Amino acid sequence: MFFDTYMYQQENIELASVKKNNANGNTKPRLLLVESNEFIRNALRTAFEKSGYSIVVVETARDGSQVLNDDCLDVVISDYELMDSTGLNFLVSLKNVCPNKTNVLMITYGDLDNISETKNCGIHHIIEKPFSFEKLLRIVEGAPKNNVIT
Numbered sequence: 001m002f003f004d005t006y007m008y009q010q011e012n013i014e015l016a017s018v019k020k021n022n023a024n025g026n027t028k029p030r031l032l033l034v035e036s037n038e039f040i041r042n043a044l045r046t047a048f049e050k051s052g053y054s055i056v057v058v059e060t061a062r063d064g065s066q067v068l069n070d071d072c073l074d075v076v077i078s079d080y081e082l083m084d085s086t087g088l089n090f091l092v093s094l095k096n097v098c099p100n101k102t103n104v105l106m107i108t109y110g111d112l113d114n115i116s117e118t119k120n121c122g123i124h125h126i127i128e129k130p131f132s133f134e135k136l137l138r139i140v141e142g143a144p145k146n147n148v149i150t
Contacts, residue, residue: 072098
């Protein structure tokens with residue numbers, strides 16, 4: 001119970017930080033990363049923050065849904081293999097939640113067979129692991145801000 005409460009408090013702190021950065025005129029898209037691997041979560045969080053992005057990082061699809069219920073972020077980046085769902089199911093479930101956000105699914109080579117119709121499911125980009133941060137950054141930089149598609 002303590003861990004769940006701590007994680008919820010951390011998510012609220014991160015979300016408040018994202019809202020504050022956006023209110024301060026940050027013109028970059030606001031990000032949500034859903035990744036079960038702690039090393040990848042921390043590495044991507046650090047890289048995006050150093051690049052000037054506001055990012056909320058969570059471990060499960062449930063936590064990601066909770067964050068998006070509180071605030072529509074501009075880009076959702078999800079791993080395919082999550083602890084409580086697949087990234088594909090998670091992103092499909094968000095199709096009507098903040099419908100103008102950009103969805104990015106991170107996959108490994110073997111996952112490719114399972115996601116043949118992702119474009120029809122509201123997934124805009126698929127990036128295969130391993131990938132360079134620069135490749136993911138180019139995708140994020142091309143995402144519309146404030147849920148406005150131009």
